[in-house]
Amino acid sequence: MRLKIATTCFLIAGVLLLLAWPFAVGPKPVQASQKELAEYALRILVYFAITATTFLVTAILALFLVRQARRDFAKEAKENLKGLIEGTLRDHDQKRNP
Numbered sequence: 001m002r003l004k005i006a007t008t009c010f011l012i013a014g015v016l017l018l019l020a021w022p023f024a025v026g027p028k029p030v031q032a033s034q035k036e037l038a039e040y041a042l043r044i045l046v047y048f049a050i051t052a053t054t055f056l057v058t059a060i061l062a063l064f065l066v067r068q069a070r071r072d073f074a075k076e077a078k079e080n081l082k083g084l085i086e087g088t089l090r091d092h093d094q095k096r097n098p
Contacts, residue, residue, distance in 0.1 A: 003061060003064055003065050003068065004065060006061055007058060007061040007062055007065055010054055010055075010057050010058040010061060011058045013054055014051060014054040014055045014058055017047075017050065017051045017054060018051060021047065021051075024047055025040075025043055025044055025047055026040075026043075028040060
């Protein structure tokens with residue numbers, strides 16, 4: 001359950017970061033010096049890195065979530081098959097010993 005919550009939180013945070021891009025980075029400085037343009041580029045780079053990292057963590061958590069679900073389904077399938085075999089054996093036993 002914690003894995004689902006963490007995945008959902010990181011996904012929502014990533015989407016919010018994408019939507020906040022224009023407000024967080026701000027407009028490109030017009031007629032700016034080389035230093036101001038470098039600061040603006042660094043701000044864009046850092047914001048992009050944070051956003052990309054958020055989505056990367058979301059993808060990794062989603063992979064863990066899928067792996068966990070696959071294990072759960074395999075366990076459930078094994079239990080279902082065991083129940084089917086036991087039920088079939090009981091049915092055959094009842095037919096032999098009425």
